[in-house]
Amino acid sequence: MPSMERFALAPRYQVLAEELRRRISNGEFKPGDRLPSETELCSANGVSRGTVVRAIEKLVTDGIVHRRQGVGSFVARPSLHRQAGQLLSFSESAYAKGLRSEQTPIGFGQASRERARQFQCDVPAVYLDRIRSIEGAPCAVHRSIIPGGVAANVQALSDLEDATRSAPDFSLYRALEAAGFRVVEAQERITSRLAGQEDARHMGVAATAPVMVVFRRSFDATGRLVEAVEAVYLSEVYCYDVRLVAPPSVVPTDSGIQARSPGGRLTGQ
DSSP: OOHHHHHHHSOHHHHHHHHHHHHHHTTSSOTTOBOOOHHHHHHHHTOOHHHHHHHHHHHHHTTSEEEETTTEEEEOOOOEEEETTOOOOHHHHHHHTTOOEEEEEEEEEEOOHHHHHHTTOOSOEEEEEEEEEETTEEEEEEEEEEEHHHHTTOGGGGGHHHHHHHOTTOOHHHHHHHTTOOOOEEEEEEEEEEOOHHHHHHHTSOTTOEEEEEEEEEEOTTOOEEEEEEEEEEGGGEEEEOOOOOOOEEEEOTTSOEEEEGGGOOOOO
């Protein structure tokens, strides 16, 4: 069936959803851009508010658009879909999803003793602040602390601007490994809050935008701390999958013998 005829027979909300999808696909609306308001879409397309609402809901369901309460509807940014237990850098996580990552250094230098201690680092350290982007759209701010004894051996940190210019997908983990500090273990804590003025400015969102805050301390094979980072992600781009299992339980068997059962599964004796 020709596409025009197919659209002529389709519900009006679906026609509008497909038109918005097309405009997003061809780059008229880019990730992070705000879509026209409901009133503007009603006027431009000669449809009711109910039709516009259903069209936007369709795009939200498909993961193409997201809503911000009281602000509007925005083109969704590519998502970093992470799985618990996988120790990957930002660049590696993006690459695993077939996405292009970039970064913009916004601060580098000697960290104050107070700042280092906030990252649970009790030795002299340097700080490295970066805006992280996926497919050209800013989506996170990383603030790292690197112990001085480690940083002094990481060649890329001696000319960070050149390193990031020659490799836009520069990975600090890769640079650490090249210097002999391969990250093999990390501790991570995840919280949520509103963006705040500085982070919002860096990511091009409102200060009321929800963010996920990931605090990670990374260690090499000797147990040495090689980096601590506070990574602030827009909530819309940060997705974390965790597999949960019920705790071991004691269950009766047919013979009357009780067996430990990890995750509730009966195990033999």
